[in-house]
Amino acid sequence: MIMPSMDRVDLLFLYRQMLLIRRFEEKSAEMYALAKIAGFLHLYIGEEAIAVGAIAALRPDDYAISAYRDHGHCLARGSDPGQVMAELFGKATGLCQGKGGSMHLVDAPRRFMGGYAIVGGHIPLATGLAFATKYQTLDLVTVCFFGEGAIPSGQAHEALNLAALWKLPVIFVCENNRYGMGTPAERAIALYADVAGTARSYGIMAERVDGMDVLAVRDLMRKVVEQARGGKGPFFIEAMTYRFMGHSMSDPAHGHYRTKEEVEEHRKRDPLLLLKQTILSNNLGAEADFIQLELEVGEVVTAAVRFADESPFPPLSDLYDDVLAE
Amino acid sequence: MLMSYREALNQAMREEMRRDSRIFLIGEEVGYYQGAFKVSKGFVEEFGPQRVVDTPITEAGFTGLAIGAAMAGLHPIVELMTMNFGILALDQIVNNAAKIHYMSGGQLSVPLVIRGPGSAAHQLGAQHSQSLEAWFCHVPGLKVIAPATPHDAKGLLKSAIRDNNPVIFIEAQLLYGTKGDVGDGEYTIPLGVAEVKRAGRDATIVAYSKMLLLALEAADQLSREGIEVEVIDPRTLKPLDIPTIVASVKKTGRLVIVEEGWHFCGLGAQIAESIYAAAFDYLDAPIQRVTGEDVPMPYSRPLENAAIPDKARVIEAVKTLCGTQ
Ligand SMILES: Cc1ncc(C[n+]2csc(CCOP(=O)(O)OP(=O)(O)O)c2C)c(N)n1
Ligand SMILES: [Mg+2]
Numbered sequence: 001m002i003m004p005s006m007d008r009v010d011l012l013f014l015y016r017q018m019l020l021i022r023r024f025e026e027k028s029a030e031m032y033a034l035a036k037i038a039g040f041l042h043l044y045i046g047e048e049a050i051a052v053g054a055i056a057a058l059r060p061d062d063y064a065i066s067a068y069r070d071h072g073h074c075l076a077r078g079s080d081p082g083q084v085m086a087e088l089f090g091k092a093t094g095l096c097q098g099k100g101g102s103m104h105l106v107d108a109p110r111r112f113m114g115g116y117a118i119v120g121g122h123i124p125l126a127t128g129l130a131f132a133t134k135y136q137t138l139d140l141v142t143v144c145f146f147g148e149g150a151i152p153s154g155q156a157h158e159a160l161n162l163a164a165l166w167k168l169p170v171i172f173v174c175e176n177n178r179y180g181m182g183t184p185a186e187r188a189i190a191l192y193a194d195v196a197g198t199a200r201s202y203g204i205m206a207e208r209v210d211g212m213d214v215l216a217v218r219d220l221m222r223k224v225v226e227q228a229r230g231g232k233g234p235f236f237i238e239a240m241t242y243r244f245m246g247h248s249m250s251d252p253a254h255g256h257y258r259t260k261e262e263v264e265e266h267r268k269r270d271p272l273l274l275l276k277q278t279i280l281s282n283n284l285g286a287e288a289d290f291i292q293l294e295l296e297v298g299e300v301v302t303a304a305v306r307f308a309d310e311s312p313f314p315p316l317s318d319l320y321d322d323v324l325a326e
Numbered sequence: 327m328l329m330s331y332r333e334a335l336n337q338a339m340r341e342e343m344r345r346d347s348r349i350f351l352i353g354e355e356v357g358y359y360q361g362a363f364k365v366s367k368g369f370v371e372e373f374g375p376q377r378v379v380d381t382p383i384t385e386a387g388f389t390g391l392a393i394g395a396a397m398a399g400l401h402p403i404v405e406l407m408t409m410n411f412g413i414l415a416l417d418q419i420v421n422n423a424a425k426i427h428y429m430s431g432g433q434l435s436v437p438l439v440i441r442g443p444g445s446a447a448h449q450l451g452a453q454h455s456q457s458l459e460a461w462f463c464h465v466p467g468l469k470v471i472a473p474a475t476p477h478d479a480k481g482l483l484k485s486a487i488r489d490n491n492p493v494i495f496i497e498a499q500l501l502y503g504t505k506g507d508v509g510d511g512e513y514t515i516p517l518g519v520a521e522v523k524r525a526g527r528d529a530t531i532v533a534y535s536k537m538l539l540l541a542l543e544a545a546d547q548l549s550r551e552g553i554e555v556e557v558i559d560p561r562t563l564k565p566l567d568i569p570t571i572v573a574s575v576k577k578t579g580r581l582v583i584v585e586e587g588w589h590f591c592g593l594g595a596q597i598a599e600s601i602y603a604a605a606f607d608y609l610d611a612p613i614q615r616v617t618g619e620d621v622p623m624p625y626s627r628p629l630e631n632a633a634i635p636d637k638a639r640v641i642e643a644v645k646t647l648c649g650t651q
Contacts, residue, residue: 038448038449039451092626101449118413154387181362183380313627318629319629323621
């Protein structure tokens with residue numbers, strides 16, 4: 001049965017967004033190997049359905065905020081891939097003029113309020129954004145993405161309690177990819193089998209979702225965004241996912257904290273593959289559509305790299321700019 | 327014996343843990359992952375998970391836990407994956423570890439080492455590139471060490487572990503792979519003792535951690551140009567060995583202080599004040615400071631390079647003092 005939410009245009013759009021992130025990330029890895037990108041680089045490959053599904057349920061003026069694995073959220077929010085790549089290259093034309101880098105993308109006009117590299121540190125910021133929109137009596141919501149590794153942190157707990165206490169319109173999206181660097185959730189989180197339960201203990205409504213299924217993520221988000229917009233307070237989503245690559249470029253693809261077989265097992269539930277199957281089996285698209293999307297996205301990513309490559313580095317006179325606001 | 331800075335730290339902890347079962351290592355990824363920078367390689371295999379404790383990402387929690395354990399007679403070594411994350415544990419370090427001995431009138435003590443890498447590496451961005459040693463040095467009740475060579479790292483870490491106070495031990499990502507001669511057999515280096523790393527007569531450079539390597543390179547080049555620089559590594563930043571610096575300044579009459587941290591309220595300001603107080607009459611010119619720029623670390627390579635002291639700036643500072651520029 002074709003559900004009302006299964007519209008051909010919508011589905012192909014979701015697929016395109018996930019494909020854009022996938023190809024962008026693969027290209028970033030290549031650029032890292034060529035030393036065009038440096039520092040820490042954390043790829044979002046395998047987790048695309050969460051950013052794309054969640055952000056598809058937002059209005060353009062809602063807020064989104066993320067941790068350091070942030071390219072996917074930024075691109076899903078609609079940021080220009082050229083400007084994102086230029087930021088990774090440290091170029092003057094980057095989203096943050098080269099000051100931020102991979103872990104600190106910000107696109108304020110698109111209400112992407114940033115990537116943050118201190119685990120747990122941006123969760124209170126999300127409650128602050130939500131506090132502000134409530135204070136300003138705007139009907140906006142804030143969505144906050146973070147890894148399950150942030151769950152034990154004190155900042156997460158303080159933020160959850162505040163959000164519940166003051167019924168703030170914030171949606172916490174926990175990307176549970178089973179690992180924080182080399183540590184599996186069961187060695188880090190007391191309630192590892194029910195991370196959403198952490199939020200419930202603060203009186204926050206919470207649900208677990210298949211984070212490989214972009215439609216499931218989007219549909220749950222649609223429901224909870226409306227609730228939050230309507231003044232029902234925060235919601236917590238535990239999205240079950242898996243990172244197909246190493247923690248960062250300095251961590252081998254599977255490492256010895258997990259087996260190759262485990263990675264291969266999860267790759268069978270590749271979010272792009274799952275959506276493609278859904279589209280094909282519901283006759284909402286054909287192989288030709290996917291070939292077309294590959295071409296389109298390929299061109300976008302190639303153009304992004306060209307733009308980044310041809311852009312100048314910031315002049316040294318920029319060093320002291322923006323330390324303080326005018 | 328030639329070994330890396332990383333191996334020297336590994337040996338220091340290993341020897342101490344073999345000697346004293348009260349010592350345990352705790353932090354993120356210290357066990358099965360062998361340490362984020364592989365400093366604790368082989369530890370969980372040798373000492374087991376009870377003494378090599380992997381934690382969740384909870385710096386305030388596990389640092390506080392270590393302080394509590396120290397109060398009850400254990401000797402914890404806390405590994406911070408980087409000193410930037412130590413900011414999350416700062417309440418525990420400043421409000422508890424540093425004060426408990428004093429507040430209790432000496433009844434309780436906190437024998438504890440908190441170690442991990444400080445300073446910038448390559449383009450890690452503003453939240454991962456900070457040199458925060460001045461913050462720790464400001465707090466009464468803490469000792470602070472920042473060794474530059476494998477030999478010093480090993481000897482000082484062993485002393486830090488045997489000390490009965492909270493000791494902040496600052497390493498550097500870019501030092502882990504550097505190699506140097508490490509003394510054979512059992513040795514320790516006392517805290518609070520600087521070392522003259524190179525003798526000279528024309529000017530003195532004080533530099534520590536990564537910046538020592540920069541100072542030595544600058545001294546090499548200056549020597550080829552006929553300027554002989556004396557290079558001093560305080561090694562322990564608190565308590566600071568002022569007499570060794572004073573003795574050098576009395577000889578050279580000129581002082582350059584190099585640090586990677588921010589200029590304003592940086593450690594160099596304190597060192598300069600101490601030297602002005604103790605050796606003003608011996609100075610031929612005002613003390614020069616070479617520091618990091620007062621900005622959050624930019625990601626972009628050329629901007630980052632401009633924000634961190636380099637050899638050219640050290641050489642320029644020495645030449646300015648010597649009147650050859
Ligand atoms: C406070 C703090 N401690 C340690 C780190 C180092 N670190 C960076 S990412 C990470 C693992 C985080 O895992 P998770 O939150 O699950 O996110 P994932 O990488 O899986 O997306 C750690 C320990 C950090 N950035 N911040
Ligand atoms: Mg994770």
